[in-house]
Structures are given as structure tokens and as C-alpha cells.
Amino acid sequence: MASSIENNNEKLTLKSSDGEEFLVEKHVALQSTLLQNMLDSDCSSADVIPLPKIDARTLALVLGYCKKHADASSSKQGELNSFDSEFLKDMDMGALFNLVLAANFMEIKGLLDIAAQKIADTIKDKPHQEVREIFHVENDYTPEEEAAVREENRWAFEGFP
């Protein structure tokens, strides 16, 4: 029982885009399919694994998530769920999208799922004008085009601004 944990006690070093290094236990790194594949195919022989697209602040968050999920895999699911919802709470959109990019790149499905769900929920509750503001989406329709798209989907806008 205990032996598998002891065997997994090796560590690896990840390097963020801004040059910060993170020492990570292997079983935590395995939450990432990308790192798992690298470890499986022995690409990890390099001392440091660079993650050129992920800054230190985001990587710290990602690894916090991975650690919690790696350590808690045998414990209660409810605890993880509340951790997940706390994890993203009050996070600004810039940080949230950084997290999505990192989770997508590192292939951490659970993290990608909860972050995507949060973004979906944000989209879902807002009028489209507000969606544009929140995510800084430029309206690239001409007024005529926009009116046409809206007219085509008129039923969805009933009782809506």
C-alpha cells in the first residue's frame, strides 16, 4: 500500500515563462497529462522542464490545484468540490483565461473543466453587450449585420434588451 507513494517521491522542476522554477513532486505533476506523457516517454531526463507559455503566477495556481487533487484523490469528493469552487472565486477574467490557457496546454482536464464552466456561466447570465464588455470582445458587426443576426434569432431575444 504505502510503497507506491514512497516510490513516487521523486521531484521534477518546472520553469515558468518568466524564469521562476518550481519543484514539484511527481505524483502532483501527474495531474497533467502533458507532464505524464513526458515522464512516460522519458523526456524528463532534462533537469528542468520549461513551460514557455505559462507565467509564474498562473503556474503557482495550477500547481496548487494539482497538489490538492493529487493528495486528495483518495479522500472525499465533496471536499474537492468545495475546493474547486473556492479556487476560482473572485478571480479576475485575465487570471481565469491565463488558467484556461495553462490547463489546456498542460492537459489538466479537471481544471480546464471548472474554469470553462465558470466562463460559460458568466456568458450565460449576461446580455450580449455586457459579454462584450466583460471579455473585451470587439463588436465586429456593422450595425446592419448585427440587426440581421438579431432578427434571425428574434425568438431568443424576446423580453431581452
Add this chain to the structure above:
Amino acid sequence: MEHRAKNKNDEVENQFDRLPDDVVVNFFDKVSDIKWLCRCLVVSKRFSSLIPLVQAVSVKTSAEEWAPFPVPNPDLVIKPLPYLLTLALLPPSLFLNVPPLVFHFKHMQSLNLDLVSDFNADNDSVFKLGAKFTSNLDSLTFLYAAFLSEKTMESEQEENETENEITQYEQIYRVNLATQWLKEAFVVAGNLVSCYPQEPDAREHHHHRFK
């Protein structure tokens, strides 16, 4: 280094521009609800080009959106299944409130149809229709709230008594509603089988970047 939140238009970038298409489509998959997807089409051209790629679509209707039908005489007991068999499957456009956009989702792999009750305070669905697709309609699942089968059985036993604070009138109303919805669900299913995916997509040429 430190920027105040003050910086506006010029420096703040479109968050979605940083993400590849498949990740953005994943957001829309989680939005899923067709009404919100349709509203999102108006946000930007990229949104409207990616939304048709969603794989999971939910359609939620509510009783108010459906044409009202007469509440039957409380003395009349409806037997849903025999009643259902007498119904001709009318052309869907006459009956359905399902937006035509559903049939533009060429990548759709699942469709959830929630037929929402208007008599349940917690907005429970009476029926949920789930369909999963491969290249054809692959499977179809009907889920329905437990109270419905109880009521259905009661009504088939021609039970006269009022039970659990539900009057017989309400009970018949529910069964009638549910029967109507089941019929609609069948029509949706029939419509999907015939429309998906053989029907050429009128919009497809706008979305040339997809296969």
C-alpha cells in the same frame, strides 16, 4: 510593471483572442442552452462562426411557451399511452417551438430537451429527452420525473381520490401536459432523424473553415 485597473480600451485585449477555437467551443458546449447560444451569436463574428460547432445542445421549454390546450373535464381520466397512439405525428413546424438553429449544429453529439413543468416550484423538468449522435441519431433516452409515472399509473387505475394534496383536477392536468410533451418529444426525435445530418446546411458555406 504595475498597471492600475484604470487602463481601458487600448491595452486590454480580447480575452477570447488568446484562445484556440476548440477551447472557445468548449465554453459554448458548457453554455449548451440554445437560447443563450442564439443570443451569443450577436456578440461577434468569431462567436457566430464557432457556436455552430458545439457538440452539446440543450433546449429548454416552459409550459407558457407552448400553445395552451384545453384542460379536460376533471371527470375524464386520460390514459396516456392509448391517447398517444391515437395522435398523428404532425409536421413539426406546426407544433414545435424548437428553433431551426438546432439543425445547423452539424457537430452536435448530444441534445438535451428539457420540457419544463409550470406546476413545480423548483422548475423540475417533466421530461428530459436525451439524444446522442454519431453520424446518425444513435440513441434516444427519455427521462421523466418520478411523480409522473405515479400519477400515470393512478390515472390508469381510474383512482378517484385526492391524494397528497393534489386534486384530481391537477392530476389530470399534469398527465395531460405530460402526454402533450411526450408527443412533442417524439416529434422532435422524428424531426432530428429526418434532418440530421443529411439535410444540407444552408449556412455551411459561411463557415468555410470547418470540414
